Amino acid sequence: MSSILPLYIQNEKQWYFISIFYARENWKVLIAEIEHFYQKMQSQFCNCLISFSGEKGEHLQLTFATLANDINNYIDEIQVYFQLFIDQNPSVGKIPFPYGKAVWGNYSNNSIAWYRFKLPNYSDQYINFHQQTMDIALKLLADDFSEDAIFSVGMYLITKALCYIENKEQKSILSQALDDASGASPHFVYTAKELVNKIDINEIGEIIESYWNEDTNNFSLELVYWLNEVKNLLNLYNFNNLCTFICEIMGLKGLRQLMILELMNIWYNKKK
Numbered sequence: 001m002s003s004i005l006p007l008y009i010q011n012e013k014q015w016y017f018i019s020i021f022y023a024r025e026n027w028k029v030l031i032a033e034i035e036h037f038y039q040k041m042q043s044q045f046c047n048c049l050i051s052f053s054g055e056k057g058e059h060l061q062l063t064f065a066t067l068a069n070d071i072n073n074y075i076d077e078i079q080v081y082f083q084l085f086i087d088q089n090p091s092v093g094k095i096p097f098p099y100g101k102a103v104w105g106n107y108s109n110n111s112i113a114w115y116r117f118k119l120p121n122y123s124d125q126y127i128n129f130h131q132q133t134m135d136i137a138l139k140l141l142a143d144d145f146s147e148d149a150i151f152s153v154g155m156y157l158i159t160k161a162l163c164y165i166e167n168k169e170q171k172s173i174l175s176q177a178l179d180d181a182s183g184a185s186p187h188f189v190y191t192a193k194e195l196v197n198k199i200d201i202n203e204i205g206e207i208i209e210s211y212w213n214e215d216t217n218n219f220s221l222e223l224v225y226w227l228n229e230v231k232n233l234l235n236l237y238n239f240n241n242l243c244t245f246i247c248e249i250m251g252l253k254g255l256r257q258l259m260i261l262e263l264m265n266i267w268y269n270k271k272k
Helices: 024-040 075-088 124-141 147-162 167-184 186-197 201-212 221-234 239-250 255-271
Strands: 008-010 013-021 047-053 059-067 111-114
Touching (some): 024 059, 124 239, 147 239, 167 239
Antiparallel strands (some): 008 013, 013 111
């Protein structure tokens, strides 16, 4: 296999991108196996990143990196390791394919695909941010990988990040982030508004307000570390980039990103 797949070099590192299609109910077990594999391979790999995704089937996106001058190719080793894990620990997918609503089928559950995605950025600052985002997400999710739980964590993180924007700029920057996300996914704009209209806005507003007013004394170490990475990243990128980074890591791109920003805009306009 290694002879037919490309190698990808960025920022003096060689990157490996693998998607493991595995039912979200079993992600806890798969994540533990990924961490075990990375610990075993730490002398070879300098980075290991995880992202959630439900695109073309529920799966985890794994990114491994070695130094660019490493002459070895680890594709076969990664493939064999995780294929064996899947064969011995198959998951049971519970979501049927939406016939009549989608053209292309999902990837088969318990399958592996290579190079279906790439990172949005390869700087050291982004890599640190990605790792800290997943660390705090796993802490907050507490092994609940349902779509609702991941959506809530994504909204929580974007709310906390907004706190690091100057007060006088928060409204316009939040509005601009929604406009930019709408422009990037125009086909989802109407659907997002329709879904938001079916939600109890007051209840959602109270939830966002509780995120906003959280006592700093209750912050976990993971959140403190993550907020420090947020401050570092906002020195390099705008708030919209930050929102996109969070949503890509959490598997909340497109419609879900629009919904989060729409709900936050409604809350902020009522608040102010």
